Amino acid sequence: MKFQRSSVVTQLHEAIKDLDFRNPKLILKSVFQIKAFDLEQSLQEVTERYEKEKQKRKALHNSLIELRGNIRVHCRIRPLLPFDDAAGYSQDRQRSFSEKVAYAADDETILVKCSRPGHASVNKTFQFERVYNDLESQDAIFADVAPLLTSLLDGYNVCIMAYGQTGSGKTYTMLGPQLEGNLAFTTEEESELGIIPRATQEVFRLISEKPPGSYWVEVSIVEVYNNEIFDLLAKDSCGKVFGIKRDVVTTREGKSDVPLLTHEIWSWNVRHIEHDEVAEIILKYYFCQSCGGTTVPSSPHWGGDVACLQSQLQLPSHRTVENASEFLHLVNKGLQLRVTHPTLVHAHSSRSHLVVTLTITTVVFGDNFGTLCEDEQTSQRLNKEASFTFAQKMRDNKSTSSSRASSPVQLEATEKMKQVKTRLQLVDLAGSECVGMSGVTGAVLRETSFINRSLSALADVLGAIAEQRAHIPYRNSKLTHLLQDSVGGDAKLLVMLCISPGQKYLTESMQSLGFGTRARQVQRGQIKKKNFPVPSKGK
Ligand SMILES: Nc1ncnc2c1ncn2[C@@H]1O[C@H](COP(=O)(O)OP(=O)(O)OP(=O)(O)O)[C@@H](O)[C@H]1O
Numbered sequence: 071m072k073f074q075r076s077s078v079v080t081q082l083h084e085a086i087k088d089l090d091f092r093n094p095k096l097i098l099k100s101v102f103q104i105k106a107f108d109l110e111q112s113l114q115e116v117t118e119r120y121e122k123e124k125q126k127r128k129a130l131h132n133s134l135i136e137l138r139g140n141i142r143v144h145c146r147i148r149p150l151l152p153f154d155d156a157a158g159y160s161q162d163r164q165r166s167f168s169e170k171v172a173y174a175a176d177d178e179t180i181l182v183k184c185s186r187p188g189h190a191s192v193n194k195t196f197q198f199e200r201v202y203n204d205l206e207s208q209d210a211i212f213a214d215v216a217p218l219l220t221s222l223l224d225g226y227n228v229c230i231m232a233y234g235q236t237g238s239g240k241t242y243t244m245l246g247p248q249l250e251g252n253l254a255f256t257t258e259e260e261s262e263l264g265i266i267p268r269a270t271q272e273v274f275r276l277i278s279e280k281p282p283g284s285y286w287v288e289v290s291i292v293e294v295y296n297n298e299i300f301d302l303l304a305k306d307s308c309g310k311v312f313g314i315k316r317d318v319v320t321t322r323e324g325k326s327d328v329p330l331l332t333h334e335i336w337s338w339n340v341r342h343i344e345h346d347e348v349a350e351i352i353l354k355y356y357f358c359q360s361c362g363g364t365t366v367p368s369s370p371h372w373g374g375d376v377a378c379l380q381s382q383l384q385l386p387s388h389r390t391v392e393n394a395s396e397f398l399h400l401v402n403k404g405l406q407l408r409v410t411h412p413t414l415v416h417a418h419s420s421r422s423h424l425v426v427t428l429t430i431t432t433v434v435f436g437d438n439f440g441t442l443c444e445d446e447q448t449s450q451r452l453n454k455e456a457s458f459t460f461a462q463k464m465r466d467n468k469s470t471s472s473s474r475a476s477s478p479v480q481l482e483a484t485e486k487m488k489q490v491k492t493r494l495q496l497v498d499l500a501g502s503e504c505v506g507m508s509g510v511t512g513a514v515l516r517e518t519s520f521i522n523r524s525l526s527a528l529a530d531v532l533g534a535i536a537e538q539r540a541h542i543p544y545r546n547s548k549l550t551h552l553l554q555d556s557v558g559g560d561a562k563l564l565v566m567l568c569i570s571p572g573q574k575y576l577t578e579s580m581q582s583l584g585f586g587t588r589a590r591q592v593q594r595g596q597i598k599k600k601n602f603p604v605p606s607k608g609k
Pocket residue numbers: 147148149151204234235236237238239240241242243247248416418419420421499500501502568
């Protein structure tokens with residue numbers, strides 16, 4: 071900066087030397103030029119300083135979010151589109167329905183021009199972690215989402231949820247543009263792909279960078295339609311997918327679970343265990359049949375079948391995914407079953423909430439069982455359970471002398487193969503809608519009422535968490551019950567707020583912005599990371 075200042079002064083001296091003192095107009099012009107140059111320099115300096123401070127502030131803000139367990143909220147304003155071209159005016163007749171009223175003031179602020187009858191128009195602003203203007207691409211959106219996927223592989227659960235009024239761009243943001251008249255997504259334009267296919271691709275890429283021998287991914291797809299949960303990957307006896315109704319329950323540990331849900335084992339990257347590695351495991355966890363349970367590493371008593379143990383240690387057969395298209399194919403199959411109906415607002419309105427879940431299992435061969443668990447108590451309980459199960463297996467084995475020696479060795483060896491599961495939930499919520507505007511009747515009206523009720527249940531849950539109430543009403547709706555673990559605290563949660571920019575949707579946009587503002591204030595406590603066990607030497 072010092073250097074820049076001195077260079078300005080030097081230039082000033084040079085300019086003064088060259089001045090033609092007989093021509094006052096020229097002198098004035100030169101002085102102004104120098105002043106303008108000086109101001110430009112100062113502006114540049116201030117801008118650079120501002121950018122640096124902004125980065126620092128962002129980093130601090132992110133740390134604070136992590137510590138408090140805040141929900142991150144990003145807000146995307148979609149462009150005005152031909153179907154926004156509506157005839158009519160706002161109540162005060164100041165603005166045409168198709169006029170744009172929502173703008174990104176900067177990358178953290180959205181500005182909405184509000185007009186009410188009898189009042190002067192006012193500009194309202196809302197702050198979020200990130201605001202995208204209508205020109206920002208799918209790439210830009212995903213660039214800010216990608217760090218969460220790194221967290222996923224570091225041991226955090228993650229949930230990304232699109233919220234907004236019907237037609238505001240949730241499905242576009244989460245999946246990509248739909249083919250005309252067909253509920254399917256194309257990969258022809260990779261740059262147009264939404265968060266779900268990109269996130270999947272990124273997860274596979276991140277896994278491929280990890281040391282081999284450790285991961286596999288399961289996928290499930292469900293929709294919540296009229297407060298019922300449907301498994302969109304369930305297959306009939308001919309292998310054709312058909313939506314089957316499932317229920318959501320709370321497990322003994324207080325987590326939500328959908329029993330019998332279909333999981334596609336989508337890929338695994340587990341190295342086949344070599345013969346000598348199996349032998350090493352066997353030697354390490356050797357169970358001697360004749361003496362009833364002593365570990366004798368070098369004993370030749372073991373009569374089990376290495377190949378059999380090897381096959382037990384291998385994980386389910388895999389499909390390798392080269393790009394997002396295969397994954398989209400699977401999602402598309404499920405999506406064919408997702409319910410949509412045309413409304414006056416949106417020709418392909420989704421009538422259900424879509425939840426795509428990727429469960430990543432990390433397998434580690436290790437002795438350090440305790441480090442797997444999130445807290446000391448759970449660790450001790452699991453260690454106790456593990457030793458009890460092993461002792462029981464030894465007794466069982468002793469009493470059934472005819473059983474093959476491989477059995478307990480295999481089980482014990484498998485027990486030393488510990489798993490850590492992390493979960494990525496990608497949610498495309500159905501859009502809130504004003505019944506008068508969408509013009510729905512009959513069955514579609516019923517759907518709308520279910521959609522609106524489940525969304526207000528979601529808002530109630532967030533309200534209860536924000537107020538730290540003793541009872542959080544997760545079970546008031548299947549949607550909140552299903553998303554309980556993500557919303558309630560053990561996941562890094564990002565809400566992608568989608569906004570239609572037109573005057574026509576002002577009321578709904580303000581409602582969504584209010585939801586996003588409240589969501590940002592929710593503090594859920596520091597999100598826990600799942601620790602990975604220390605791998606055994608050589609594994
Ligand atoms: N950023 C964008 N750029 C271009 N087109 C967009 C964008 N966002 C949305 N659209 C288009 O706007 C229309 C409505 O978007 P979309 O289907 O994503 O809405 P939605 O919020 O999912 O609606 P619903 O809740 O009714 O299902 C679609 O035709 C979509 O392609």
